[in-house]
Amino acid sequence: MSLVWFLKGDLLGYRRIKRLPDTASRQKTYRLWIAKAAIAFVLPAIIGLALLDRLDAIVTVPPEFDVLRSLLPSLAGDSRAELLGMIGGSALGGLVIGAVLATRRNWRILKTIGNVGSLLPRNRPEIMHAAAMSIAAGISEELAFRLFLPLLGALVTGNAFVAFAVAIAAFGAMHLYQGRAGVIATTLVGALMAAIYLMTGELWLAMLLHALIDLNSLALRPALTGAWRAA
DSSP, X not given: OHHHHHHHHHHHXXXXXXXXXXXXXXXXXXXXXXXXXXXXXXXXXXXXXXXXTOGGGGTSOOGGGHHHHTTSOOOOTHHHHHHHHHHHHHHHXXXXXXXXXXXXXXOGGGOOSSSOGGGSOOSHHHHHHHHHHHHHHHHHHHIIIIIIHHHHHHHHHSOHHHHHXXXXXXXXXXXXXXXXXXXXHHHHHHHHHHHHHHHHOOHHHHHHHHHHHHHIIIIIHHHHTTGGGOO
């Protein structure tokens, strides 16, 4: 129910922000999205895990996922360190490349996938709000879609494959406001985050990567293309 409520709110909120000309109203909409993420995802996940007596799952991968994890390569110890180094290097390289390409506004390579143009911040205060929203999304959505929903689904169906498939599909559907391309892209991202979580056993890593992806799209690119200098 919280997912349906959030999706309806997202669709209405995106239509609303497209019509908002003043930055104060747009910043208010960003704050509303952050609050709704906490209410729709964090609160139900924490309460649900507590009712299941599974709060330990936040730091320890549930045994219900073991069958699925056994089919994926394990990234622990040195492998995990290598992964973190690769992610850090890729992030740094992306920043450099983005900074160069951002100076060429006619380069379509910077175009964000999905219908999110009206969501992009237009000035410095909006960028700060978008950055906060990106971090909130990384934490709240990974907690809900990579842990709580798959765990609940696995407990109900007894099948981790089905549980993660449903959670990934729901994650993609939640981005319906971005159009077909956005739904496809976010579904693939959801699958990637699920794989990283299962291979590393670290939910915080999926949260970090999710937040970095959103920060790149919603804060970094607008900042590099001049929005940071706007009032």
